[in-house]
Amino acid sequence: MFVLAFAATGFAQVSARSALPVPLGEAERSESGWNDDPQPESELQIGTKLTRQGLFAQAIPHLLSARGRVGNTYAANFNLALCYVGTRQHKAAIAILKPLSKNHANADVENLLAQAYVGEGRDEDAIAALKRAVTLKPDNEKLYIFIADACMDSMNYLLGLKVVDLGLSHFSASGKLRYQRGLFLSLLDDFDSARLDFAAAARFMPDSEIGYLALAQQELFAGNPADAAKAARQGIGKGFDNPALLTVLAEALIRGGIRPGDAEFAEARASLEKAISLRPQDANTELQMGKVYLMANRLSDAIARLEAARELAPTSQAVYSSLATAYRRHGDVDKANDALNALAKLNESSAERIGTAPGDRKANYAATGGEHRKNNP
Secondary structure, X not given: OOHHHOOOOOOOOOHHHHOOOOOOOHHHHHHHOOOOOHHHHHHHHHHHHHHHOOOHHHHHHHHHHHOOOOOOHHHXXXXXXXXXXXXXXXXXXXXXXXXXXXXXXXXXXXXXXXXXXXXXOOHHHHHHHHHHHHXXXXXXXXXHHHHHHHHHHOOOHHHHHHHHHHHHOOOOOOHHHHHHHHHHHHHOOOHHHHHHHHHHHHHHOOOXXXXXXXXXXXXXXXXXXXHHHHHHHHHHHOOOOOHHHHHHHHHHHHHOOOOOOOHHHHHHHHHHHHHHHHOXXXXXXXXXXXXXXXXXXXXXXXXXXHHHHHHHOOOOHHHHHHHHHHHHHHOOHHHHHHHHHHHHHHHHHHHHHHHOOOHHHHHHHHHHHHHHHHHOO
16 A cells, blocks of 8 residues: 555644643633532543643543533543544543533534544444534534544545545635545545645645645655655755654655665654654554664564554555565564565455446556556555
């Protein structure tokens, strides 16, 4: 699978962060009936602060302690559900959000509920929740962006494309939605259409994070790694230290044929190290770092990074291909064969998917996909 399978969109973080934690101000305290017991209220404050910082797992115990014991029950429930989505405990989130959807109808609740449904593979329910959110806030394009980001996180590319197309029917000049559409189309092997959407995104949002990301991706698809690296460097030079942009720069340099000892090899490694510090546990960044270590013959480090990438993206053909190489060079023949067998199964699944695709997409893959995979394993 082309590495865009893991590329973050650059404007949304993990899916749960799409809905901000509910603040707990003085007005809310007086309206909801402030609890005289300071301990649960303190737990809610701590849990809310941790949630705002994206520390979802750490926030959960505090929010559980506060739940049912504070005046602002909505804040405790909503933030807890957000943390459950952020830690991929989607069933637990749905159990909290469904009653909130009935009793506290607002776009944030419906948006988060849609994300939880995406995580559970309940596509129709996700679309229904998204439509309810849009009805409540029809002018908010972010509602589509956040759900599409959740689809990317869950590798549900068909649903993501459907969500983005819905958004574009209302926001046709949205560079962010165009960029997301390019990502999804690329993952569905429609590379020609993806290039057009990346070009549109760059046109709609020039001199922006998304614009530079789109330009870099467009050049990668065109087989121009030097131009892709140039676009990424320009964006980074403008101050956009976006982890996806840093990773694209490293990927472009790797595709350009860097070698240990080259200045660009050090640049790629530094870019990936910074990307990891900004956004840990990103599959594509881990994959590219694994490739860098593999080139440097740091086999144990390469295997560790590639195994991390596999855990984050278990259906990535690129990960298994690199893993097989790393294990083979490390002398672990059995694990190398296991990786190759997994790759073979994924290739069969991909071939079956292409074989059952609509005629236009199948024809497009026949025209471009084979060459793309050959040049970009």
